[in-house]
Amino acid sequence: MFSKGQMIFGIIFFVVFAIIIGYTYRRDLKLHQKFYKGSIWMLVAFVGFIAFIAAIKFLL
Known part of the structure; x- marks a missing residue:
């Protein structure tokens, strides 16, 4: 290639x-x-939000 x-x-x-x-x-x-x-908490919140959305998608 x-x-x-x-x-x-x-x-x-x-x-x-x-x-x-x-x-x-x-x-x-x-x-x-x-x-x-303290910006690590923004990262934790963002990852948590994405995980929450993924959990909703798979559970519903």
């Missing part, structure tokens, strides 16, 4: 992209902890 060159490019691109994203996240970690404190 893909040539050998395309596969190598894709792998290198993925590795470099993951490194850059990791570095950027580490650099901004203090800002994330300051400005997004």
